[in-house]
Amino acid sequence: MKNWVGFLLKHYRLKLNFSQSGVCKGICTVSYLSKIENGTAQPSEEVIEQLFKALGIKSCWNKAVLKQGEKLLTAYFDQVFHNEDTSESSEAIRACLKEAEINPLYLAFKLFEIQEAQLQLNVEAMKEQLNQLQPFIGFMDEKMLFVYELLVGKAFNEEAESAYLKADQLNPCSISKLKIASLYYEKGQFQKALQYCKKAYDLAAYEGNISVMSEVSIIEGGCYCNLYQFDLMIQTYERCLNLNRDNSHLRSDIKYNIGATYLEIGRYEKAYEYLIEAEPGRLDPLSKFLTYHKLSLVLYYLNRHSESLDYIEKAEAVLNEDQIQDHCEDIYAKMIQVVRMMSEGKMNEEYLKLLEEVYEDCGKRIIFGFQQFHGHMLIDAYKANRRYKEALQLAMQMQEMLMNL
16 A cells, blocks of 8 residues: 555545544544554555545545556556547546546546646646645656656646656656757747757657657757758658658648748748648647638738638637637737738738737747747838838847847
8 A cells, every 4th residue: 555545545634624533433543544644554455445435535446447447547648648549548547447536546547637638728727736736746656757747847837847857857758858849949949949859859769659750840840940941941841741641630730830931931822832731630729720820921922812801800710719728819819910900901000019019929928930920020011111220120139039049
């Protein structure tokens, strides 16, 4: 019996406002219960089961059930790390352990529930459950701690770097290095991101984890894009397309990235070709919005204004339906409003002010690439309004930022 069970018993006893004597009556002495709660006694499974029953909590110590539960949990996290469908495993785990709130797999099951919240993009639930699990950190083994730190990194932005580095120390594998690479990419630290991309890709190739190889390639391509190394970007994305000949969703994401790059460098026909191919596979709300946003811009630059307006309205509809929940919805609304004002020919002082806000907001709250993208639009707008000094200052600022990456 692991000593965390006694800690958990005390946790629930205090939570439910039971005295020690009220719980252990007819089961064991108060002094023995104290030893159980302090982890200095190793009671039988029968005693533990009776103590939890006294609290009105079901527990399970059936070895066959627990063996099956452990097998299912291991398979589940393996699927998560290979980006495979977990729906059947999730249902099987809940069916296996539904009868008992407390069992020897308690901590692993709690990590499973938090992982499920992540897959459902429920960050608030993740934070709440991670905070509840914090007192049990000292009772976790290295495998549990690895998963715990990965989840902390996903839920708490301010702790992400520390958490991912801790996870990498516990288990220096492709998954941990992928998380670190992704974090540095989001921070705009592209050289650091590229270092971890190489490590993650090599490890993933050794592990046979094509999912990680693909995700790393997308990040690597994004780094090259932001560093204006477009030939390397295309090579990296082509490698990723070859890795995923049957993964239509991922191929759509890659084509979106290529299309967005062609848009940024002014090759609008090529941008449209990739973005329109990407559109059907971009299914989640944020991906839909960003694809519609880019297509509305491309079509505007191609002087296909009625089609551009159609995509502006599609992007606005996604926002109006409150489908995006990443706390940046206000910036996305400004981004599409910029395109609407362009489409309506309202490229005036109000337009400039809005574009300046988008540029600043992207720098503070969204990844570096979004800021660079709108920075180029702002430079063009300054020039169109004969504000050449501000255009030059912004260009120099962006170049300096790029040099410091």
